[in-house]
Amino acid sequence: MSMGNSKLYKGSLNTIILKLLDERGKMYGYEITQKVKELTKGELNITEGALYPALHKLEAEGLLDVEIAKVDNRLRKYYKLTEAGEKETVNRLQELEEFIRSMQNLVNPNWSIE
Template sequence: MKKSNLYKGSLTTIILKLLNENDRMYGYEITQKVKELTNGELKITEGALYPSLHKLESEGYLDVEVLKVDNRMRKYYKLTESGTKETANKLSELEQYIATMRALVNPKFRMG
């Protein structure tokens, strides 16, 4: 199994967390930030990123602002109030998932 398959279920959470930390970002900026933060371990493709951004927008978690930058139109994404709440929920779910996986793969983290 490719490593990227392990990250697929976390893409929404990654996007929400980055937007929560950085106020607003555009798509390419998100891909580069993820690459930077993971030392190149995780590379998000446009084919994965934009459908996730559009889904988050349609669910009311993101606001989109289009600005002209260097004679090009650029879409900036920003969390809505419900997006901020969803970020907290997704991070909590991810932390629980990580703890569960850690318990499964490493006996020293097992309870009881």
């Protein structure tokens, strides 16, 4: 991730990936980087060096499955959630929401994410 507040996002990268895959079914690496860029209006730029190790880690943990398709003269590797991945996404999103609420209470109790 290349930006000033990258450290704040770093711990949430896996959850971001799981959430995107949960919403969109299957995605490939480049598509994930572009989608994140688009959703955060360019605020968060996931680098290749951060994305693929995260994807490989989730795959090794059995949370992601892989599908290969031929597109434009080359092969494309799609990632999708496994059953365990779907359950884990729910857990991690809950954890993230609780974390955001706690931070909100600490930093600015009058502000709300609802």
